[in-house]
Amino acid sequence: MEVMLPEMGEDIKEATVSFWHFDEGEKVSExxxxxxxxxxxxxxxxxxxxxxxxxxILSQEGETAKIGDVIAIxxxxx
Amino acid sequence: MKPFPQWIKRQLPIKEINExxxxxxxxxxxxxxxxxxxxxxxxxFKNKEATFLILGNICTRNCLxxxxxxGVPNPPDSKEPEKIADAVKKLGxxxxxxxSVTRDDLADGGAGHFVNTIRAxxxxxxxxxxxxxxxxxxxxxxxxxxxxxxxxxxxxxNIETVPRLYESIRPRAMPCGSPHGEAVGRQADYNNSLxxxxxxxxxxxxxxxxxxxxxxxxxxxxxxxxxxxxxxxGCDIIAIGQYLKPTKGCVEVRxxxxxxxxxxxxxFAKSIGINAVLSAPFVRSSYKAREIYEEISNGSxxx
Numbered sequence: 001m002e003v004m005l006p007e008m009g010e011d012i013k014e015a016t017v018s019f020w021h022f023d024e025g026e027k028v029s030e031x032x033x034x035x036x037x038x039x040x041x042x043x044x045x046x047x048x049x050x051x052x053x054x055x056x057i058l059s060q061e062g063e064t065a066k067i068g069d070v071i072a073i074x075x076x077x078x
Numbered sequence: 079m080k081p082f083p084q085w086i087k088r089q090l091p092i093k094e095i096n097e098x099x100x101x102x103x104x105x106x107x108x109x110x111x112x113x114x115x116x117x118x119x120x121x122x123f124k125n126k127e128a129t130f131l132i133l134g135n136i137c138t139r140n141c142l143x144x145x146x147x148x149g150v151p152n153p154p155d156s157k158e159p160e161k162i163a164d165a166v167k168k169l170g171x172x173x174x175x176x177x178s179v180t181r182d183d184l185a186d187g188g189a190g191h192f193v194n195t196i197r198a199x200x201x202x203x204x205x206x207x208x209x210x211x212x213x214x215x216x217x218x219x220x221x222x223x224x225x226x227x228x229x230x231x232x233x234x235x236n237i238e239t240v241p242r243l244y245e246s247i248r249p250r251a252m253p254c255g256s257p258h259g260e261a262v263g264r265q266a267d268y269n270n271s272l273x274x275x276x277x278x279x280x281x282x283x284x285x286x287x288x289x290x291x292x293x294x295x296x297x298x299x300x301x302x303x304x305x306x307x308x309x310x311x312g313c314d315i316i317a318i319g320q321y322l323k324p325t326k327g328c329v330e331v332r333x334x335x336x337x338x339x340x341x342x343x344x345x346f347a348k349s350i351g352i353n354a355v356l357s358a359p360f361v362r363s364s365y366k367a368r369e370i371y372e373e374i375s376n377g378s379x380x381x
Contacts, residue, residue: 003092004092004096006090006096006099007096007099008095008112008119008156009324010113010115010145036087038082040115040117040323041324041325042088042116042117043087043088044087044089044090045087045088046089046092047089047090049092061179
């Protein structure tokens, strides 16, 4: 599944990745804190929406992602 | 950008936020959650809770802590009350908070539209409890009377900050104008706001609520005095939270107030007789609005 940055404010266009709590290839459970992101307003922990393997990180630490961008791909547990 | 202290961190549950965005998108309604970049969006949207922003999403005031757009608003949408009533039903809300931008351009400040919205909501959702977070209506008591007569459950009006900071944080500078060009925005006034709370308290049985934002450079003494003024005005519920700069044009955060300090202000408020107090960095005016209402109306105090 594609992990997409959701709309969180009228003029919030982007958020910056502070750090990933997991490395590529690691298993994650649903609800685990996946990544910490920072907007102008606050910092946020994004919980993993599903259980599976974090197969790809598309927004690296320090990089900025736009609302709607896919920041990671999780291969769901069957 | 000033780094956030470790306590300024929230959860951002993607699935639940998207679901709620989807539910609200089709209705064309505005929420203060989205307009004000509220950091609690994850928690509230997960619970399918939102605070509706009526009378458009353009404000005639220029408060420097707020990310709601400023300028010349459009005429009120006469279909909005019905749309809100439908959304309340769709979300299955049993407690709803209605707030608005300030409409200095309208003769009644939008009070009539509040009334229409309250009635439409009740018509379709007879059991729902309603809290209005009202603007100051330019101190127009006729406008406030209209709202009182609807016998809402909670009347909220935010004092926002200490009196010394009104001029710098809620300035007179008015970027807005009427369609005819003249400036229509007014300046918020600390004493007016206190008088509104007092007026509603003295003329109704409605619970009274107000909120203070910390982090603009106010002193402890000033905060204690403001809490005391709210108590004298008859506030039953107060909410105290940390200012977070929502967007570039807004004032900087002067101080991230330590969570212990929020507890201290809560203890003080309770010690002078305010029964229901929410005080923590992420508290906003409508945060846990239903919970605090239920606790106070059940006669138990909030811990």
